[in-house]
Amino acid sequence: MSTSDDTERAEQPEQPEHATGGVYTSAGKKFTRDTNYITTRITADGRDGYPVQAGRYRLIAARACPWANRTIIVRRLLGLEDALSIGFPGPTHDERSWTFDLDPGGRDPVLGIERLQDAYFARFPDYPRGITVPAIVDVPTGQVVTNDYAQITLDLSTEWRAYHRPGAPDLYPEEHREEIDAVNRRVFTEVNNGVYRCGFAGSQAAYDRAYERLWSALDWLEERLIDRRYLVGETITEADVRLFTTLVRFDPVYHGHFKCNRSTLREMPALWGYARDLFQTPGFGDTVDFAQIKAHYYVVHRDINPTGIVPAGPDLSGWVSPHGREALGGRPFGDGTPPGRVRPDERVDEAHTPLRLG
The missing domain is CATH 1.20.1050.10 (Glutathione S-transferase Yfyf (Class Pi); Chain A, domain 2)
Incomplete structure (x- = not known):
């Protein structure tokens, strides 16, 4: 298995006119997607410093987003609900960040933050790119671990096997x-x-x-x-x-x-x-x-x-x-x-x- 889906990085971005949620457009030109993600991985051996551990991480995945919807589906198919909690931002966001406006008080009940950007900035204070979902956050530190959506679902299938439900399908045989x-x-x-x-x-x-x-x-x-x-x-x-x-x-x-x-x-x-x-x-x-x-x-x-x-x-x-x-x-x-x-x-x-x- 490759460490990342290289095709989902095939198109490098032009200088963006504006950026919202990681989607970049450039007036008068073709659309290109910013494919530079946080490639830290959560693995069984913890080689990037983040070992697979039940209860340690929180998946932030807006139902509106197709890239995040992938992770919601895979998490459910594999039965990872007990091992990996999930937070749902609302369907709309501004130029800064996805927000937790569906939760009481507008805060994620586990992370205690109003905006997903807070988790990004906790790890990278000067993070320059779009604040995207899905993202996995390390709950103890409140820091984002990865937003590499192409790799996240592959790792849920291959690195999180110890926590798969009985009868979970093999999605990447x-x-x-x-x-x-x-x-x-x-x-x-x-x-x-x-x-x-x-x-x-x-x-x-x-x-x-x-x-x-x-x-x-x-x-x-x-x-x-x-x-x-x-x-x-x-x-x-x-x-x-x-x-x-x-x-x-x-x-x-x-x-x-x-x-x-x-x-x-x-x-x-x-x-x-x-x-x-x-x-x-x-x-x-x-x-x-x-x-x-x-x-x-x-x-x-x-x-x-x-x-x-x-x-x-x-x-x-x-x-x-x-x-x-x-x-x-x-x-x-x-x-x-x-x-x-x-x-x-x-x-x-x-x-x-x-x-x-x-």
Whole structure:
């Protein structure tokens, strides 16, 4: 396993005109993502000074953010709730930081801070980059350890094994890692990041190129998923987690807000069936808060939505309609089992999801 997903560092940033939450744009130019993250790792052997320890760290992950949503899903699938606590910032933020406005008094109840930037500054007083989620904070010191989202989920799968629940799936199996990494490279550059490249394009030419790249990749995925239930192998892997968090935001946000509008996800039969299959799998849809997702993109991105109006649609009921993907075979959790019920204090507001959470 590589120490980091190199593809998620492939595009170096231009000088930013402005930066919010780690997303950089440059007027009149193509969108580039700042890929310089805090690469300290939490490992079983503690080689970076941060050994895996139950209860020592806190994951800060906004439900609105697709990169953070990955970590919420993986933590739940692996059953790490007892070992790694979680804090949820609100869906909106200002130019300085994500804030804990969902918590009583506007403070994270474990870290005691109002802004995530406080944890960054506790370790790096002059931290010059965007204050991003997900981030893992060392609770005893209150210092951020890492915000390297590409590596965080891989490490939860491989370095935190001692704390996985019985029946936890192997999301990064040795025999499929080369293929998973190859799929992830294309999905990241062309889809996960591709929708942002469309949305924040600074010129018509940049947008046209981004649009062509995105839809070329989505057509490739549509074809790939016609006769296979999951992206790699017969079970859910890291590759499915990474694609899902973009797909679940596609119709509510990316299709209109980011001008990724050749067609909706619902008009791509294989991808729509695949996305619904995952959404209805425990650990995926029960982490998705559509209201927070829409609030984040439409309220925060005032440069492309000046009014801050959040659209009422789309209709979400289709997410729980039958998908028929079981006919393709595959076993979602391999030899393992699905995660149990979501903890009461981690449940998505039932008004924000079409799932019946029970």
